[in-house]
Structure formats: C-alpha cells, structure tokens
Amino acid sequence: MNTCGDSIRVMHPLFQEDDDGSIPISPLQLEIGRIDIPLAVTLNELWHSRLPKINNQTGKNMAFAAFYKNRFYACAIWGEPVARMLNGHGLYELRRMAIAEDAPKNTGSRMLKVMRILIRKELPEIKRLISYQDTDVHNGTIYKAAGWVEENKSSVSATGWNTRRRAKMQTTADKIRWGIAL
Numbered sequence: 001m002n003t004c005g006d007s008i009r010v011m012h013p014l015f016q017e018d019d020d021g022s023i024p025i026s027p028l029q030l031e032i033g034r035i036d037i038p039l040a041v042t043l044n045e046l047w048h049s050r051l052p053k054i055n056n057q058t059g060k061n062m063a064f065a066a067f068y069k070n071r072f073y074a075c076a077i078w079g080e081p082v083a084r085m086l087n088g089h090g091l092y093e094l095r096r097m098a099i100a101e102d103a104p105k106n107t108g109s110r111m112l113k114v115m116r117i118l119i120r121k122e123l124p125e126i127k128r129l130i131s132y133q134d135t136d137v138h139n140g141t142i143y144k145a146a147g148w149v150e151e152n153k154s155s156v157s158a159t160g161w162n163t164r165r166r167a168k169m170q171t172t173a174d175k176i177r178w179g180i181a182l
Contacts (some may be wrong), residue, residue: 003163023102027110030066030073034118037063040096043075046097060092060123064115066099066107073103074111076155078119081130090127092119097131108142116146120182129180136173143178152177 024030040063066074076097080087099107110123119126130151133140140150153176 024068024073024104025147027066027104027107030068030107030110032064032066032111032114032118035065035075037061037077039063040065040075041075042079043072043078044096044098048096048101049077062119062122064118066103066109066111068107072086074099074107076111076115078115083088086130090125092126092129094129094131104147109145112142112146112148116180116182126182128182133178134173135176140176140178144181148178148180150176151179 043065059109061077061079064076065072074097077095078092079095081091081093082095086093094112097108097111116129119129129148131143131144131148143150153174155174
C-alpha cells in the first residue's frame with residue numbers, strides 16, 4: 001500500500017498534518033463529503049471489486065468520499081439512471097461505490113445513510129435513490145443495513161438487457177435493484 005505524501009489516497013490540505021498513526025476503527029469517525037468527479041473516478045479505479053472504470057458520466061453527476069485525517073477510505077459516484085426508461089421519474093442512481101480494504105467495518109452502510117441526507121438537501125427534485133447489486137460478488141448487506149428495499153431482480157444475458165454490447169468486465173450475473181425513498 002502506498003502511504004507516501006503523493007499518494008492519491010492522501011488529501012492535500014494547505015498544510016500537511018503529521019499522522020499520529022491512528023486509524024479509524026468506526027465508520028462514525030469518517031467524514032463524508034462531496035469531491036469532484038475526476039478524483040472519485042481515480043479512487044474507484046483503486047478499489048472497485050468489478051468495474052474499476054466508469055463511463056456514461058453525463059447529466060447531474062455527484063461524487064462523495066469518506067475520509068479520516070486527510071486519508072480517503074471510500075468513494076461513491078451518483079448520476080441519472082443508466083436505464084433510460086427510468087429517467088424523468090425523480091430517481092438518482094448510485095453508479096459506483098468503492099471502499100478501501102482498510103476502511104472500518106460498516107463504512108458502506110454509513111456512507112449510504114449520510115449521502116441520502118446530503119442528496120435530499122442538494123437535489124430536492126429527487127424522490128428515490130436506486131442502486132444495482134452484482135450478485136456474483138455482493139450480498140446486498142450494506143443496502144439492508146441502510147434501510148434500502150429490494151425492488152427488482154433481473155437475469156442478465158451476455159448481451160445485456162437490450163441490444164447494446166456490454167463492457168468486457170461487466171458481469172453476466174443476476175442483478176438486484178435496491179431503492180429507498182428520500
């Protein structure tokens with residue numbers, strides 16, 4: 001793990017603070033706030049379990065990070081739903097969420113809770129949040145813990161739900177759509 005001063009995981013304040021060696025042991029110690037999209041994309045590439053690259057960043061995108069003592073531990077990228085049939089219905093989709101291996105347990109569900117509050121304040125026109133779980137690599141635990149509801153389960157063929165070609169790294173596993181009202 002790269003822990004030097006030029007590491008992307010280390011935030012760069014005006015004056016670099018000395019690290020006292022302490023690490024967060026609870027997700028309640030993490031600060032969660034907005035970051036710019038390029039930084040979120042870079043962090044996602046470091047930690048995402050299945051799709052390190054993210055495409056289709058159009059419309060109202062928003063990114064968040066969890067950090068502690070000037071070090072990043074998780075990131076999330078939100079945007080309009082990828083499924084065009086869901087656009088215009090007051091939905092906002094969690095496109096990627098990636099968490100560092102050394103993040104405290106329950107970081108994901110804590111981030112979901114805080115981001116929900118922040119999105120509700122910034123985008124009052126949004127009525128519901130959605131996200132998709134890849135059943136090959138995740139159990140949906142963070143969504144359950146954060147109060148989200150399973151809305152739909154879809155089988156995905158190798159060509160996807162429609163005629164568009166899927167990315168090579170994209171899974172062909174079943175997907176579960178989770179949602180929560182704002």
